[in-house]
Each structure stands twice: as C-alpha cells, then as structure tokens.
Amino acid sequence: MAITDEPLRRVLVTGGAGYIGSHVIYCLQETRRYKVISVDNNHNSHPKSLQRVAQLARDALPQDASEKDKDSAEIEAVTCDLTKKDEIRGVFEKYGKGGIWGVIHIAAYKAVGESTEVPLTYYENNVSATVYLLQVMSEYDCPRLVYSSSATVYGTPPTIPIPESTRLQADSPYGKTKVMSETIIQDLCAAEPQRWRALSLRYFNPAGAHPSGLIGEDPRGRPGNLLPLLAHMAVGRVKDDKLSVFGNDYPTPDGTCVRDYLHVMDLAKGHLLALDALSPSSNVFDNCPTEARFKAYNLGKGKGMSVLQIVEAMRKATGFDYKYVIIGRRRGDVPDLTADPTLAEKELGFKATHDLETMCRDLWNWQTKNPDGYDTPETSKVNSA
Structure with missing residues (x-):
C-alpha cells in the first residue's frame, strides 16, 4: 500500500496526446500516485485528448479530494519535438536533476507501408529521437524507461503463438526502428547495470476506446488499421462501398490474415x-541472464482473430452491412501474429480481459459520439457516463 504522504512521482509520457498515450495517461491518473507530463508534437494526435483525459480524472475525484489528488488530475502538456535535443532538455530542465522519476516512451511514426517509402524519416523520428531522449534522461538522472515496442520486431515468426525469445527479424523499416531502439536501450542497461532499468512492451493490435467515449483513436487521414477503417466506413467518413481484403489464401482458418487484438484499456x-x-x-x-536490467514483454490477448472475424464483429456492433472484395496479398503482410503473453502474465500480472465484442462496442461508442474524431463540434456536452 502506498504511503499517503508520499509526493506524486513525476512521469513523462512521450506521445501523450495520441491514441495509446491518452489511455496510458488515464491509467496513471486513476492511481493518483503520478503527476503526468505529456510531450507531443501533435503530428498524429490532437491536444483535445489531454483536456478530456484530465476531465475524466477530475470527475473521478472524491468530494474530499486532497490537494495532492487534485494535482494528480492535471496534466502538464508540453509541445515538444523529440528530434530536437534542446527541446527535450528544456522539459527536463524545468524539474531539475532527479525531478522526473521515469519515462514512458510511446511517440513514434508507425505506418508500416509509409516506412518503406520514407525510411530515413522513420529512422530519424523513431531512432534518433530515442537516442536524444536517453541522453537527456541520463543528464537529468532519470534512469527508468518503459519503451513502446511492437510485434513487428518478430517479422514472420517461426512459431505461433510468439514467445519473447523469438529472434528479432523485422521486415519493414518501421519494425527495424523498433528493433534498433530496443537494442540501444539494452546496450545502455548493459553499460550501466547499477543505474538503468528498462522494460520494452511489444504491442500486438490495440483496439477499442475508453468506455466513456470521451477518448479514442482519431487517425489523421484515411485509417491504416482495420478496425478504425471499419468504424469510419460505418459512420460515413470513408465512402468506399467495399472493403478490400488483402488475400484469402493464407494458411489460416478462413484464409485471411490473423492478428491478436487487445483492448486499449x-x-x-x-x-x-x-x-x-x-x-x-x-x-x-x-532472473535476468546478465547484469543488464532490461526485459521485453508481449502485450497481447494470446488469441488470434482473422480479418473476416473482425468484419463480422463490427457488423454486429454497428449494424452496418459491410461488403468486401478479396484482392491480392499485400507486400509485407504476415499470415499470423498471435502473442504468447504468458511471461507478462506471470511476471507483471498482466491480463487482457476484454473480449472482441467489448472492443468493437467501445470503438463504435467513441466513433458515434465523435463522428469527426476530436474535430467533432461540441454542440452538446459529451456524456462521460
């Protein structure tokens, strides 16, 4: 049990205004143990998400909330470009040495297809930014990191479900930026084992939204991922009359690609x-094999869902009659990416409890309340039930 008079721990979240970042901040604030500093350049996110997360935190405060509790509900939001070291330093400088307890590093470009077209942009934004961030963290005595990695580090895995011991062999520049960043973090932990501690979280496929419908995924332009694309089709933002399904001749139960979806919460x-x-x-x-205090964990449900199963689940959630057409396979697509989440369950106590039906329901709740995402005019107060 946390001692009540302990001060709030300052935690920096990079990419805090994004889809994953906003939900992570919600969970941090829910504990009332952390003071969140969000840094984001709003390349693929909306500052309004942070206003709404803070509102959820304020609404959850008890009537007799202490000043410390009230402080935990407020987010320090900073606009910052992580490829500019001086801007990162400016954030840490404000709190001094040891002033920030730890960092959750989520910010990154993440479109696999785009990364094959502009690899240098991806390496600069994802790898250089990580190096600069670590250098400034070291300078300001902040040696704790949770790193947002991805199942793409495995490439086409030799065994399904995928354990963390699988060799890392990413197929795309995006995936390679994640492998490189993990390697850099691990090397740093090996160089200063008494100082650094880092965990890398390899995400599978996050979906859904906070059940209030106040925060959710709001991709800029046409969604690159299946579930938000289906939500946009049903709400009328994407006008395609048919969904293109890339290949139905994979070695999977219905021939379409299988992915491991887990609720964003x-x-x-x-x-x-x-x-x-x-x-x-x-x-x-x-139980680390060397002195280095570094580990990687899969965050997934351990249950694969095919493209057609996802379409069917969204049909039930939305009532929208999706039509689809099978076209050729897409370059770089892997038949099956299903996690073995045993290690995270055993060592972190992690469990993905929400089912696909809940993910689709929460996604649709967010989308119907915010048909144009965070740009939806607030004609009426969104109900945060």
Missing part, C-alpha cells in the same frame, strides 16, 4: 504494471 494497464516494475522493490529483474 488492457494495453494501457500493462504500462502501469511495467512502470511499477521499475520501482526498487520490484523483483522482475531478478
């Missing part, structure tokens, strides 16, 4: 568990 809670595991009292690093 389960994923966000995984970050909280990882952050807590960086505390001195944690024993997650006791």
